[in-house]
Amino acid sequence: MTDTEIRDVRGRRIWDSRGRPTVEVEIQLAGGALGRAIAPAGASTGSGEAVDLRDGDEMFGGYDVRRALRAVNDEIDQALTGADADDQAAIDAALIQLDGTPNKSRLGGNALVATSMAVAHAAAAAEGVPLWRRLGGISAHTLPLPEIQIFGGGAHAGRRVDVQDFMVIAVGAADYEEALDWTARVYIAAGKLMAAAGALQGVADEGGYWPVFDTNEAALDMMVRAIEAAGLVPGDQVAISLDIAASEFGSGGRYRLGLEERALDSDGLSEMLTGWLDRYPIVSVEDPLGEDDEAGLIAFTAAAGDRVQVIGDDYLVTNADRVQTAIEKHACNAVLVKPNQAGTLTEARAAFDTATVAGWGAVISARSGETEDVTIVHLAVGWGAYQLKVGSFARSERMAKWNEGLRIAEAIGAKASLPPPRVFPWG
Numbered sequence: 001m002t003d004t005e006i007r008d009v010r011g012r013r014i015w016d017s018r019g020r021p022t023v024e025v026e027i028q029l030a031g032g033a034l035g036r037a038i039a040p041a042g043a044s045t046g047s048g049e050a051v052d053l054r055d056g057d058e059m060f061g062g063y064d065v066r067r068a069l070r071a072v073n074d075e076i077d078q079a080l081t082g083a084d085a086d087d088q089a090a091i092d093a094a095l096i097q098l099d100g101t102p103n104k105s106r107l108g109g110n111a112l113v114a115t116s117m118a119v120a121h122a123a124a125a126a127e128g129v130p131l132w133r134r135l136g137g138i139s140a141h142t143l144p145l146p147e148i149q150i151f152g153g154g155a156h157a158g159r160r161v162d163v164q165d166f167m168v169i170a171v172g173a174a175d176y177e178e179a180l181d182w183t184a185r186v187y188i189a190a191g192k193l194m195a196a197a198g199a200l201q202g203v204a205d206e207g208g209y210w211p212v213f214d215t216n217e218a219a220l221d222m223m224v225r226a227i228e229a230a231g232l233v234p235g236d237q238v239a240i241s242l243d244i245a246a247s248e249f250g251s252g253g254r255y256r257l258g259l260e261e262r263a264l265d266s267d268g269l270s271e272m273l274t275g276w277l278d279r280y281p282i283v284s285v286e287d288p289l290g291e292d293d294e295a296g297l298i299a300f301t302a303a304a305g306d307r308v309q310v311i312g313d314d315y316l317v318t319n320a321d322r323v324q325t326a327i328e329k330h331a332c333n334a335v336l337v338k339p340n341q342a343g344t345l346t347e348a349r350a351a352f353d354t355a356t357v358a359g360w361g362a363v364i365s366a367r368s369g370e371t372e373d374v375t376i377v378h379l380a381v382g383w384g385a386y387q388l389k390v391g392s393f394a395r396s397e398r399m400a401k402w403n404e405g406l407r408i409a410e411a412i413g414a415k416a417s418l419p420p421p422r423v424f425p426w427g
């Protein structure tokens with residue numbers, strides 16, 4: 001028996017940032033080490049992601065997770081007890097095999113991802129190091145550049161505006177701490193400008209201000225004004241980043257902009273977005289076209305991929321095979337990596353590696369339904385990811401992650417640095 005042998009797998013129901021049930025897993029190792037992790041949950045999900053197992057009955061609008069917890073406490077506990085937590089790949093392979101479905105629907109992506117991440121934490125605890133250090137080794141020193149939401153729209157704000165995330169990236173910041181300082185200033189400035197316009201109506205699901213705008217462009221104008229009001233230079237110091245989440249308002253190459261009561265085909269949406277690239281200091285655009293509009297994604301990447309990061313989220317769903325295909329087809333030039341879209345850490349890592357080896361960008365990302373779990377920050381630093389997306393600069397399920405980055409930066413000390421400027425060569 002080794003210290004890293006799994007002695008017990010325990011699932012419990014806890015609650016996420018939307019007040020919905022979610023799965024927490026604790027892994028106890030023979031040597032006494034404990035690992036714990038919590039499954040997040042998306043609202044604007046890609047159709048190809050791992051499926052969360054929800055009860056679908058009258059409890060909590062169908063969102064209860066009793067079946068997923070039963071999977072953890074019965075089948076997964078039996079399968080993993082006695083296994084070695086030190087071998088993440090073997091653990092994840094066992095989970096995949098035990099589930100047996102292509103989309104993790106039998107045991108639940110929520111049950112699997114919480115287990116997979118809890119095993120990683122347990123193995124790190126047994127080694128006596130934080131997870132980022134276990135994954136990245138002694139040389140890990142790169143903090144991810146934060147991508148932080150200022151206005152939340154789309155599915156996270158009752159579709160009040162079409163675009164889902166209006167975000168900032170502090171491209172000119174000297175270090176992680178300064179990136180957060182600058183973002184805090186922009187967030188506060190945006191709130192003051194919204195209040196002055198009589199448009200401050202609370203926040204959306206990820207903590208960004210509720211988007212009381214008449215057009216998507218009005219939100220973009222407000223972003224630029226907020227950066228300036230914070231005393232920062234739009235583009236040079238703080239740039240704009242968008243998640244269009246186009247699958248939420250279009251399919252089959254037809255898009256309906258609710259806000260402007262306008263229907264667009266794929267080319268029309270592409271043209272509208274490239275027009276924004278001409279007029280605003282935008283460095284990154286996620287899901288510019290729908291997940292089923294591969295031709296549109298290829299066309300947009302051809303038109304704009306040399307001056308902006310084009311991220312696939314719903315289209316790639318943290319799947320290494322899909323990323324490889326997209327690389328070959330020149331559809332997008334970056335991937336969003338959400339561990340729960342894949343279902344296990346090993347699969348999420350494969351999607352990350354496939355992208356970065358090809359010179360693609362890779363953004364480690366939280367979900368709109370989150371908790372105090374900070375695993376993704378450790379993954380970002382441990383894997384050497386250049387970017388991290390967590391939502392806004394408010395509400396503790398978001399701030400827990402940004403704050404964890406500060407602690408990690410402090411632990412790394414003087415060697416801690418942001419990625420090289422070539423992340424956004426067009427910035």
Ligand code: PGA
Binds near residue numbers: 045245
């Ligand atoms: P979700 O949205 O977590 O609600 O799926 C996040 C995103 O689209 O990036």
Ligand code: ZN
Binds near residue numbers: 243245286287336
């Ligand atoms: Zn997205």
